[in-house]
Amino acid sequence: MVRREPRDRTRTVITPEGVALPFVLASRGSRAAALVIDLILIMTAMAVTTLTLIWIAGGIGIKMGDIEAGSPKSRALQALAIVWIIAMFLFRNAWFLFFELGPRGATPGKRVTGIRIAARGTERLTTEAVIARNIVRDIELFMPIVFISSAVAAGSDTDLAGWAGAVWCAIFLLFPFFNRDSLRCGDVIAGTWVVEAQTRKLGQALSVSAPVAATDQAFTFTPAELAVYGEFELQTLERVLRDGRVPALDDVADAISRKIGRPYPDGAERVFLESYYLQLRARLEQGLRFGKRKADKHAA
């Protein structure tokens, strides 16, 4: 029963109703993965659009050379070219905007990695904030890409301006590594952060799912036997019971039995543990109602 340190990435937000809600910040790795997935999707969408338009252009039977001629064909080609330019602009700038404004607050990449954007602090996430964080993406992401690809194309001789540009790009790319909340520049400007968006299923209430232990009272423990453990051990025991793996049940039952000096019949580990769990929880919750908390076995 090693107590894990509370994770460094946990942040607490007080809702307008005055209740503290814990949030877990998304790790930098999952954010990078989400970005890579999004970029792949964007590039695929761009390629598909381009190929479709070329296919349509081929279908009407026009060649690139026709654009200057004043024929109906050239008008059709112009229309296609406009559609292409606007589509490319939208893919580059509106992809993130569109998805992050949705109810999930996440692009497809973020959905896959199970993260979403949220407003820092208690404020609501606004449309303006989503716009702001994605406008800044342009210099954080697309400018370095253009810069690096042009530098690669230019060859090996790097001058002072090249190094200055590299430093400039590095500032933006590495920004998330130099603050506690792993904010990128866009998050700073917009007042947002990226958090984990896990959904979980609700398990059965244990005092209902353990009818044998609850009704038959197969074991009744004395207050002294129950005073050994605290909330932390109770919740560990809950996890073991919910997982229901037999070797773990055996080990825990043995440990408790040794600690409180009370044997149990062979094969009755589960009934033993469930009775102990329910009675310990009843006792600790009663203490809770009177304002007494016992955090773990070391607490007085």
Added chain:
Amino acid sequence: MSEAAPSLLGRLGVWFSPAASADIAAATSAALRSDRFRLEREGEWKRLEAIVTRIERGRLRGVSDEDLLALPALYRTAVSSLAVARETSLDAETLLWLEGLTRRAWFIVYGPRAGLGDWLMRFFGGGWGASVRALHSEILIALVLMIAGTIVGWLLVASDPDWYYALMPGGMGPRVPGASRAVLMNTLFGQQDQKGLAVFAAALFSNNAQVAILAFALGFAFGLPSALLLIQNTTMLGALLWLYHGQGLTIEIVGWLSVHGTTELYAILLAGAAGLHIGRAMAFPGEASVLDAAAAAGRRSAQVMAGVVFMLIVAGLLEGFARQLIDNTAGRLIVGIFMLVFWTAYFFVWRGAGKQA
């Protein structure tokens, strides 16, 4: 062991049995008070979860009106349940699940309130103008920078025409110092039979929008790069004016530029001002922390930037069509001045019908 396995299986069977009514009956028989608390409220929590899940999947239409109306109340129930459960229950599973549910509902109840349509209505109906007016001091600074840039550009080229090649990007075609009046005249007029105007307009928009977005985003570095970008772009303007002035074509070039230029320069002015606003907020955050100040400034100026992109669409259309189609200076000046007056009135005179939220 041999007994535990079947009893475990039997219990699993109970867990997954469809007899949900048994659970409700169990609420009265649950041994623990905290479990009774949970079972009494579980129906409402589950209803909230179902609504939230449907909204998250984007099936807003699948949510009935009653459910939508009930959402805020159900959310508050969940929040207060969470607050009570934290003080009375040691059931970690329920607490974690309830926290997760409250978080998901919180995102929806306190999420972006308006859809894109509603947001656009508010935006054009006064929200844009209000956010522009909020930046008035930065707009003045940006305007001074742009005027200074134009003058500097003019003076530099006037003192040494070689500066022209340094200031202007390549591919200016016939627009170089020493070009004859006829050549320059030809670049301004007589292009209405040019083809591919629409493509040209769309390409211009895409390019200008990226420049404006850059001017805004660079505000992050305390506004300095925004200011430099403003100056750099207007020195080109100054150099161009000088070139045509030399051949006595000042009014003509002003007309040629003003068709789209009043809109485009206005948009760049606003983008630069938005960048300066962020830079100023970060350099001088005042009472607030730097992060809070930057966030507030960013949200305020993001609205301006959305408008800038819209203005650049207008400018691209004017540049692609109106400039080439209107082939006389008077007509061009009228269009340009009209746009200038229109934008100024829209931003600074008209206060909008509704109040700003």
